[in-house]
Amino acid sequence: AQSVTQLDSHVSVSEGTPVLLRCxxxxxxxxxxxxxxxxxxxxxxxxxxxxxxxxxVKGINGFEAEFKKSETSFHLTKPSAHMSDAAEYFCVVSDLxxxxxxxxxxxxxxx
Amino acid sequence: GAGVSQTPSNKVTEKGKYVELRCxxxxxxxxxxxxxxxxxxxxxxxxxxxxxxxxxxxxxPNDRFFAVRPEGSVSTLKIQRTERGDxxxxxxxxxxxxxxxxxxxxxxxxxxxxx
Numbered sequence: 125a126q127s128v129t130q131l132d133s134h135v136s137v138s139e140g141t142p143v144l145l146r147c148x149x150x151x152x153x154x155x156x157x158x159x160x161x162x163x164x165x166x167x168x169x170x171x172x173x174x175x176x177x178x179x180x181v182k183g184i185n186g187f188e189a190e191f192k193k194s195e196t197s198f199h200l201t202k203p204s205a206h207m208s209d210a211a212e213y214f215c216v217v218s219d220l221x222x223x224x225x226x227x228x229x230x231x232x233x234x235x
Numbered sequence: 236g237a238g239v240s241q242t243p244s245n246k247v248t249e250k251g252k253y254v255e256l257r258c259x260x261x262x263x264x265x266x267x268x269x270x271x272x273x274x275x276x277x278x279x280x281x282x283x284x285x286x287x288x289x290x291x292x293x294x295x296p297n298d299r300f301f302a303v304r305p306e307g308s309v310s311t312l313k314i315q316r317t318e319r320g321d322x323x324x325x326x327x328x329x330x331x332x333x334x335x336x337x338x339x340x341x342x343x344x345x346x347x348x349x350x
């Protein structure tokens with residue numbers, strides 16, 4: 125079975141500083157990996173996805189993630205945090221069609 | 236265009252009662268998924284429909300849970316003899332095809348509270 129582990133349940137950054145949300149995956153074959161964001165009282169939104177093409181994946185709102193097979197990691201980064209980035213972020217691995225979500229990382233952005 | 240919609244947005248019911256949760260997918264989307272998100276957790280897969288048939292219901296926790304999609308569009312998740320542990324946000328998603336090439340679009344969810 126494929127699974128992901130999000131290494132931090134909460135991350136706090138100051139506005140304008142870099143964001144790093146960490147995710148490790150477990151998969152018996154080449155995985156398809158995603159990052160989703162969930163703003164309060166809003167639906168889940170896809171930020172980006174990796175499906176065995178380029179290892180550096182660019183997503184919406186300035187986010188990107190790098191697939192590192194040797195480290196079984198898929199960390200999410202952004203060079204400069206904005207107040208509107210405050211939300212819950214989920215690392216996800218796909219099992220053919222079903223999405224397997226991590227427990228989430230809550231990102232707090234302070235002024 | 237319209238996204239995935241779910242009704243009701245909130246449902247409060249008493250332990251032992253029966254509830255139905257509705258999902259209207261994006262028009263034309265053949266694949267439909269139900270997930271359950273408990274407090275402080277990520278969503279967990281419940282069931283996947285391709286057209287009218289349930290292609291995979293392995294995530295349904297027990298036989299009190301059942302879902303249908305009779306015409307290949309709207310889906311209803313049915314929970315019998317509700318228990319307090321069923322309290323969660325139930326999410327529906329749809330996609331234009333199977334597998335990871337097709338993005339799953341999520342609805343806002345139905346928050347179920349069993350008292």
